[in-house]
Amino acid sequence: MVKSGTIILNTAARFLMPLQLMFSVFLLLRGHDEPGGGFIAGLVAAGAFTLYLLAFGVSATKEVLRMVDPRDLIGVGLLLGMISVLPSWFMGQPFLTAQWWTIPVVDFKASTPLIFDIGVYLSVLGSVVGMVMALMEVDKDEP
Amino acid sequence: MQFAVLMGFVLAALAPLMHRWFAGRTSWVLALFPALIAGWLFSQTPTVIEEGSLLLEWQWVPSLGISLTFLLDGLSLLFGLLITVIGTCVFIYAGGYLKGHPDIARFHIALMAFMVSMLGLVLADGLVTLFIFWELTSVTSYLLIGFNHADLQARKSARQGLFVTFAGGLALMAGLVLLGVASDSWSLSDIRAMEADLRDHALYTPMLICLLLGAFTKSAQFPFHFWLPNAMAAPTPVSAYLHSATMVKAGIYLLARLQPELGGTALWVGTLSLVGATTLLVGAFLAIHHTNVKKLLAYSTIMALGTLTMLLGIGTEYAMTAFVTFLLAHSLYKGALFMVAGNLDHETGTKDVTAMGGLRPLMPVTAMIALVAALSLAGVPPLFGFIGKELKFEAVLGAGNYQALLVPFAFVSAVLTIAVAAIIALRPFYGRRHQTPKVPHEAPVSMLIGPGLLSIGSVVFGIAPAMFGADALLTSAASAVAGQPMEVTLSLWYGVNLALIMSVISLGLGFLLFKYWDNVRARLSLLAPIMRHGPEAGYEGLLNGVVQFSEWQTRILQNGYMRNYILVMLVILIALIGNSILLRHSPLIVFELDVRFHEIIVVGTMTMSALFATITRSRLGAVASVGIMGFSIALVFILFSAPDLGITQLLVETLTVILLVLVLFRLPRFSHLSTSLERIRDGSVAAMMGILIFLLIMTAWSIDQFESISTYMVENSAPLAYGRNIVNVILVDYRALDTLGEMFVLALAAIGVIAMLKLRHEPESPKTAAESSKTDTKEPFDG
Numbered sequence: 001m002v003k004s005g006t007i008i009l010n011t012a013a014r015f016l017m018p019l020q021l022m023f024s025v026f027l028l029l030r031g032h033d034e035p036g037g038g039f040i041a042g043l044v045a046a047g048a049f050t051l052y053l054l055a056f057g058v059s060a061t062k063e064v065l066r067m068v069d070p071r072d073l074i075g076v077g078l079l080l081g082m083i084s085v086l087p088s089w090f091m092g093q094p095f096l097t098a099q100w101w102t103i104p105v106v107d108f109k110a111s112t113p114l115i116f117d118i119g120v121y122l123s124v125l126g127s128v129v130g131m132v133m134a135l136m137e138v139d140k141d142e143p
Numbered sequence: 144m145q146f147a148v149l150m151g152f153v154l155a156a157l158a159p160l161m162h163r164w165f166a167g168r169t170s171w172v173l174a175l176f177p178a179l180i181a182g183w184l185f186s187q188t189p190t191v192i193e194e195g196s197l198l199l200e201w202q203w204v205p206s207l208g209i210s211l212t213f214l215l216d217g218l219s220l221l222f223g224l225l226i227t228v229i230g231t232c233v234f235i236y237a238g239g240y241l242k243g244h245p246d247i248a249r250f251h252i253a254l255m256a257f258m259v260s261m262l263g264l265v266l267a268d269g270l271v272t273l274f275i276f277w278e279l280t281s282v283t284s285y286l287l288i289g290f291n292h293a294d295l296q297a298r299k300s301a302r303q304g305l306f307v308t309f310a311g312g313l314a315l316m317a318g319l320v321l322l323g324v325a326s327d328s329w330s331l332s333d334i335r336a337m338e339a340d341l342r343d344h345a346l347y348t349p350m351l352i353c354l355l356l357g358a359f360t361k362s363a364q365f366p367f368h369f370w371l372p373n374a375m376a377a378p379t380p381v382s383a384y385l386h387s388a389t390m391v392k393a394g395i396y397l398l399a400r401l402q403p404e405l406g407g408t409a410l411w412v413g414t415l416s417l418v419g420a421t422t423l424l425v426g427a428f429l430a431i432h433h434t435n436v437k438k439l440l441a442y443s444t445i446m447a448l449g450t451l452t453m454l455l456g457i458g459t460e461y462a463m464t465a466f467v468t469f470l471l472a473h474s475l476y477k478g479a480l481f482m483v484a485g486n487l488d489h490e491t492g493t494k495d496v497t498a499m500g501g502l503r504p505l506m507p508v509t510a511m512i513a514l515v516a517a518l519s520l521a522g523v524p525p526l527f528g529f530i531g532k533e534l535k536f537e538a539v540l541g542a543g544n545y546q547a548l549l550v551p552f553a554f555v556s557a558v559l560t561i562a563v564a565a566i567i568a569l570r571p572f573y574g575r576r577h578q579t580p581k582v583p584h585e586a587p588v589s590m591l592i593g594p595g596l597l598s599i600g601s602v603v604f605g606i607a608p609a610m611f612g613a614d615a616l617l618t619s620a621a622s623a624v625a626g627q628p629m630e631v632t633l634s635l636w637y638g639v640n641l642a643l644i645m646s647v648i649s650l651g652l653g654f655l656l657f658k659y660w661d662n663v664r665a666r667l668s669l670l671a672p673i674m675r676h677g678p679e680a681g682y683e684g685l686l687n688g689v690v691q692f693s694e695w696q697t698r699i700l701q702n703g704y705m706r707n708y709i710l711v712m713l714v715i716l717i718a719l720i721g722n723s724i725l726l727r728h729s730p731l732i733v734f735e736l737d738v739r740f741h742e743i744i745v746v747g748t749m750t751m752s753a754l755f756a757t758i759t760r761s762r763l764g765a766v767a768s769v770g771i772m773g774f775s776i777a778l779v780f781i782l783f784s785a786p787d788l789g790i791t792q793l794l795v796e797t798l799t800v801i802l803l804v805l806v807l808f809r810l811p812r813f814s815h816l817s818t819s820l821e822r823i824r825d826g827s828v829a830a831m832m833g834i835l836i837f838l839l840i841m842t843a844w845s846i847d848q849f850e851s852i853s854t855y856m857v858e859n860s861a862p863l864a865y866g867r868n869i870v871n872v873i874l875v876d877y878r879a880l881d882t883l884g885e886m887f888v889l890a891l892a893a894i895g896v897i898a899m900l901k902l903r904h905e906p907e908s909p910k911t912a913a914e915s916s917k918t919d920t921k922e923p924f925d926g
């Protein structure tokens with residue numbers, strides 16, 4: 001039922017989704033210094049998928065996602081959040097103490113807060129898309 | 144030693160795997176473990192006897208003063224040996240008793256976990272560790288008693304045991320905390336070495352009452368005795384273990400452990416003597432009512448526990464000697480008798496002693512074991528039980544103030560005990576053969592080793608108390624209970640004295656009672672209407688009351704209507720916060736009319752859309768106006784230079800609108816459900832909430848008690864956390880633990896929503912459907 005079928009939305013969604021996803025990754029990576037961050041980026045990415053869902057429906061979106069179930073993303077996100085705890089633990093520092101490393105060639109600042117932020121990103125994305133998909137599938141099941 | 148205890152938990156977890164490797168021989172393999180520990184404990188005996196006590200240190204949470212240190216003195220060594228030796232017997236025995244049972248692996252998990260918990264309990268030096276192991280024994284014994292979980296009675300009994308011991312556990316925790324506060328130390332060895340006398344402390348009375356409640360519930364003292372006979376729903380190896388040497392003796396252990404520090408006052412002596420004596424008499428009296436062999440033994444166990452408590456209450460040197468001797472004697476014969484009961488049940492298919500008879504030619508070894516153990520229970524020389532009984536009489540005769548009361552109690556219960564012993568040892572094995580559900584034959588070897596060993600113990604220690612250093616160990620244990628060095632000499636012959644005369648008379652009377660048991664039981668059955676009003680009825684009443692109360696309050700507070708939940712929450716919020724604001728801080732209401740034009744427009748838009756959302760009759764209109772309000776809030780954030788918050792608000796609003804649109808079509812028609820009176824009520828609550836928020840903001844604005852933390856965050860964000868976006872730094876660095884928690888909340892909410900939507904269509908019983916529809920998913924606070 002919720003499947004627009006209008007050509008404008010369909011065309012727009014097809015182009016907007018990759019852009020939105022790229023924007024979300026951009027927001028995620030710049031988040032530590034400029035407005036952005038895992039939560040906002042996760043919401044933007046979720047918005048991208050929601051737009052696609054509204055335009056093409058659940059099964060088409062599942063094809064785009066291929067093997068990835070949004071529900072798994074929640075778990076992966078939580079796992080990344082927990083993993084980011086570990087390095088400080090091994091160094092004998094209190095839990096969640098941030099660790100920073102510089103990757104030499106590309107001069108990129110890698111850190112446990114970044115891993116943590118990616119965890120936030122994935123769990124927000126998984127939660128929202130999972131909920132929206134579940135809601136839409138209820139409609140699909142309707143006789 | 145700590146390693147051994149922890150290994151036990153690992154072994155418990157590995158039990159199912161071991162069943163794959165060793166199949167039917169698993170019980171024998173597992174029995175090696177307690178046997179090894181017993182060997183190690185035995186090897187420590189000389190050191191402990193020489194030095195008094197041994198501390199095995201192991202820090203656990205040093206910052207909180209919690210250690211896993213074990214204290215090895217005479218008392219804990221005696222208990223440890225009992226636990227492991229009888230544990231070995233029980234493991235071997237259970238292998239035979241439960242042979243071919245599909246759930247035997249589960250049984251081994253619980254039994255092993257229980258055994259090491261019990262071991263940890265008697266060895267623990269820290270009060271906190273003691274409590275943890277105490278509760279672990281409650282949990283694992285619950286699993287053991289409820290092992291036949293398909294049986295309603297077993298489940299009920301297991302739950303009863305759990306509730307009673309957990310309720311006592313709560314009291315114990317309070318008592319231990321008081322003890323820790325009063326003595327300012329959290330380890331038993333420190334408390335023992337302390338110079339100040341705890342008996343003079345202001346907290347002594349409440350502390351003692353709490354500790355006694357914990358000990359009495361665990362050790363099934365009157366009026367909490369009722370859970371123990373019901374726990375007979377457990378498989379017999381469990382009963383043999385829990386009720387001979389372990390679970391129910393935990394309370395006794397605790398009392399004995401604390402006797403040097405807390406004992407000797409009028410409160411201690413009075414309570415323990417009287418409660419112990421009452422329990423002793425009640426147990427012995429109730430025992431002869433029953434024809435079920437396990438119930439008989441259960442009540443005689445209650446009697447023994449009463450005896451031990453009473454002896455601790457008397458507190459003389461004789462009483463301490465009697466205490467440790469009776470403890471050992473009881474563990475030996477009661478363990479053996481329970482296993483004999485198991486053999487009878489296993490081979491004949493009935494537990495009713497009146498339905499058995501003439502089994503001796505068919506089960507000669509079992510009959511022999513039963514005879515020896517029962518003679519020890521009855522206190523017939525030259526068995527070890529005789530020494531225990533003589534000392535008990537001696538102790539009671541020297542009981543000081545309570546002597547006049549305790550002597551008849553002890554004498555009557557001795558008579559009844561002898562009758563019980565005769566019933567168990569003679570009734571099933573002699574006399575006319577009865578038809579039994581199964582054709583009986585001798586039990587397998589694995590079911591004879593355990594009770595056989597324990598019976599031999601009763602004989603050996605009776606004839607030669609010095610064998611295996613038993614009297615030295617008992618001396619050391621008695622000294623630990625008394626808190627000062629003691630000399631214990633055990634022998635069968637103390638000369639002709641009052642105690643011996645009492646023994647002889649009670650033997651004669653007991654045998655008479657056995658002869659006329661059937662008549663006595665018929666008379667006693669007339670008492671049944673009165674017996675129904677025992678403490679167990681009180682327990683049942685309490686339990687039903689709790690269930691009814693929770694049903695009532697669930698009906699009122701959680702009736703499944705969102706509007707009620709919100710109303711209740713808001714009213715409570717208004718009452719609490721309003722109260723605090725009005726009483727503690729009078730809000731300074733200062734209007735600074737420094738308002739810009741665009742701010743007025745934004746606020747005006749918000750007010751208009753809120754008003755429109757409440758009065759509109761179109762659902763889409765309401766959704767849209769709430770959306771407008773959300774976007775206006777985002778605008779406010781941006782105006783006050785908080786771009787992150789603004790962006791988040793915008794995105795959340797967008798997604799909210801999308802989610803609302805998705806469910807909009809599924810909602811029922813817009814209709815009026817509330818009367819105008821309810822509308823006025825809801826309206827006034829909403830208005831008060833608005834006023835409250837206003838006051839809250841004004842108050843927050845006017846009080847300036849703390850220095851703002853944001854200065855620190857702004858200053859240190861870049862140098863310490865290498866980030867210029869403070870909001871993000873707070874989320875992923877300063878307050879990362881909060882964010883982590885919120886991630887879990889979000890994940891749980893999402894899983895809840897998905898589960899509710901997906902599982903709706905599965906066939907389910909109407910009850911669970913109603914329950915799941917009541918579960919509200921909260922929107923998580925966004926990170």
